[in-house]
Amino acid sequence: MTATSTATPVRAPSSSAPSDHPPIARGKVGVVLANLGTPDATDYWSMRRYLSEFLSDQRVVDYPRWKWQPLLQLIILTRRPFSSGKAYKSIWNQEKNESPLLTITRAQTEKFARAMKARHGDTVEVDFCMRYGNPSTRSVLNRLQQKGCKRIVFFPLYPQYGSPTTATANDEAFRALMKMKWQPALRTVPAYFEHSAYQQALASSIEEAYASFDERPTKLVMSYHGVPERYLLEGDPYHCQCQKTTRLLRERLGFDEAEVDTAFQSQFGPEKWVGPQTVEHVAALARQGHRHIAIASPAFAADCVETLEEIQEEIRDSFIAAGGETFSYIPCLNDRDDHIQALVAIAGDELAGWLTPNEDTSFRE
Numbered sequence: 001m002t003a004t005s006t007a008t009p010v011r012a013p014s015s016s017a018p019s020d021h022p023p024i025a026r027g028k029v030g031v032v033l034a035n036l037g038t039p040d041a042t043d044y045w046s047m048r049r050y051l052s053e054f055l056s057d058q059r060v061v062d063y064p065r066w067k068w069q070p071l072l073q074l075i076i077l078t079r080r081p082f083s084s085g086k087a088y089k090s091i092w093n094q095e096k097n098e099s100p101l102l103t104i105t106r107a108q109t110e111k112f113a114r115a116m117k118a119r120h121g122d123t124v125e126v127d128f129c130m131r132y133g134n135p136s137t138r139s140v141l142n143r144l145q146q147k148g149c150k151r152i153v154f155f156p157l158y159p160q161y162g163s164p165t166t167a168t169a170n171d172e173a174f175r176a177l178m179k180m181k182w183q184p185a186l187r188t189v190p191a192y193f194e195h196s197a198y199q200q201a202l203a204s205s206i207e208e209a210y211a212s213f214d215e216r217p218t219k220l221v222m223s224y225h226g227v228p229e230r231y232l233l234e235g236d237p238y239h240c241q242c243q244k245t246t247r248l249l250r251e252r253l254g255f256d257e258a259e260v261d262t263a264f265q266s267q268f269g270p271e272k273w274v275g276p277q278t279v280e281h282v283a284a285l286a287r288q289g290h291r292h293i294a295i296a297s298p299a300f301a302a303d304c305v306e307t308l309e310e311i312q313e314e315i316r317d318s319f320i321a322a323g324g325e326t327f328s329y330i331p332c333l334n335d336r337d338d339h340i341q342a343l344v345a346i347a348g349d350e351l352a353g354w355l356t357p358n359e360d361t362s363f364r365e
């Protein structure tokens with residue numbers, strides 16, 4: 001996906017340059033939205049390929065390779081592609097034959113590109129990439145470099161910093177740069193959960209959902225993707241940033257402390273993960289007498305298998321089985337206009353000084 005439809009002006013070098021000098025693309029600034037990635041299809045081998053790439057990443061599962069790879073390749077990847085494939089199948093975008101995460105990320109990028117172009121003109125080139133699967137980080141950064149982007153803002157779409165998400169996305173971007181003869185300057189966008197435009201978009205999405213309910217839920221559960229507790233103890237701020245996301249949102253909404261809980265989902269493997277686990281927490285809420293709860297998932301910029309299947313099927317079933325009656329899922333911010341405007345504002349902060357009018361960043365003659 002390319003934001004600007006104009007062809008890249010590739011010019012001959014200045015008249016003082018030798019005639020056999022390679023052509024030089026005119027200087028542009030790239031902005032790349034990066035998300036996690038998703039399988040290309042739901043069959044066993046597509047799922048296995050995707051999960052193998054994902055779960056072999058030591059930022060995600062940090063056990064030593066000699067210990068983890070035999071377990072992963074010989075045991076986990078013989079079974080998990082079937083169960084995960086079933087989950088993806090239940091939410092697959094049949095019309096486009098792709099996963100919802102890909103559909104939504106593309107829609108976000110198209111809107112973001114239009115808004116960036118309206119604000120900054122043709123100097124900015126926008127695209128998206130995935131950490132695992134396609135479009136790969138390397139292919140997108142190579143394309144932008146070839147189009148003449150001498151400066152690139154790399155924007156991992158994770159409101160909270162996590163080593164299994166933000167850090168590995170950035171690692172992959174820098175790995176791509178390692179192969180380039182003419183490497184662009186690269187800025188990475190930090191966690192943005194505190195940004196007021198992001199907080200406002202999140203608050204508006206919840207207020208709009210609440211205005212549509214016949215009866216006010218007695219609890220709002222903020223369900224974040226979990227991580228092993230050890231990652232927190234070893235310095236990953238993700239858990240703290242999730243707690244703070246909830247607090248800032250609750251203060252902005254003016255909700256009572258007792259009305260909003262934080263929980264963590266998607267536990268994987270035998271290690272202790274941060275808690276409470278959403279699937280158990282909602283059942284406990286039902287047993288305590290909560291009949292109507294709302295649930296939002298602010299670790300994800302886009303709805304994905306973890307929200308559309310895990311929350312809306314597995315976690316909902318857990319609440320209903322324990323005696324709950326109404327389970328209201330509030331979608332991720334996806335391509336809401338206020339979310340896109342927030343992303344534009346956040347990217348704008350990182351572009352500071354890079355968009356001087358008429359500046360040619362490509363070549364000084």
Ligand SMILES: C=CC1=C(C)c2cc3[nH]c(cc4nc(cc5[nH]c(cc1n2)c(C)c5CCC(=O)O)C(CCC(=O)O)=C4C)c(C)c3C=C
Nearest residue numbers: 036037038060084101162164165225227268299304305306
């Ligand atoms: C095995 C350990 C995992 C850690 C740690 C982890 C952290 C983490 N993940 C996200 C965001 C997403 N994860 C998604 C899917 C997913 N996550 C794991 C494992 C870990 N994640 C697996 C095995 C899967 C695949 C699905 C499955 O088999 O259950 C997704 C959805 C992708 C999609 O295609 O829809 C997202 C998004 C965060 C924010 C996070 C912690 C910082």
Ligand SMILES: [Fe+2]
Nearest residue numbers: 164225266306
């Ligand atoms: Fe995950």
Ligand SMILES: [Fe+2]
Nearest residue numbers: 266305306310
């Ligand atoms: Fe899951």
